Amino acid sequence: MQDYEVHEESRIAQVTAVVRSTLAVEEIGPWLKNSYGDIDRVLSERQAGPTGPPFARYRMLGGGRFEIEAGFPATSPIDPVGDVGPSELPGGQVAVTVHIGPYDAMEPAYKALETWVNEHGRKVGDPWEVYFSDPSTDPAGWRTEIVQPFRPAEPELPSGDSR
Template identity: 40%
Template sequence: MTPQVRFHYQQATAVRRTQVIPEQLPDWVPSACAVVAEHLRHHGIASAGYPFARCHPLPDGLVEVEAGFPVAAPIADNGLVEPSTLPAGPVLAVWHTDPDQKLAETYAIAEEWMETEGATPTGDSWEVYHDLPTCDRLGTRIEIVQPITFVNA
């Protein structure tokens, strides 16, 4: 699908957070989303959207990852599930829907679009899982959301 630019409003989230090597993400993210979903259900809090994961690269090859759900209002930190936010501002959204295509190829489409259109990332991207993850897979309808700014803006 064609990349789309839109404005993203700041969004409160409920997440689990950890540091992992990138190869552990496919196993950790679905289980983290399941824990957050159970926490929200137990406390009578409705999610305000689809599950997501956001990675923050660390210098030693690890990534700090947070995974969970957007919520209508900030939650209390209970040690297992923490409050966080997704940032406000312009974003580039690119859909990954081809199960035979590697997710890295979809990220490459976003990078190519930004280079061609004169946009630069303004923070770490996140993935929104439109197929609800199960404990053994992430699904195939993944929206990559990258905060951006335009170089000549």
């Protein structure tokens, strides 16, 4: 099992071009493959990038479904073209780790990030994954950076305090 080193970074907001969808886990892979091609084409046509590797940001909805925003960093916001539109990865404090291996084995990396954030008294935001490997290569060597935004935890109010 991989040992996950977690570290804190301060990130600046990053302009992106994305597509969005709500999907079940088993639908994500094929959807990402098609989406990245569309986004890359739009960015190239607009001479706006891509300026970095692809990413996908996830919000768990329950019932095995996720709201997903997938795309690339861009040089500037783009006007919407079909399903491709402008967005932004947020700036701020994040916890980061790197997973080596197939995507379906990333759960321990997410657990390591969650543990780190909890131990530092913070609350998690919606994470994103940055994909540094060609998915046509051997999954054992895939390198994925997982970025977990966080914010200070809300202070607990004393019992009976209704502020």
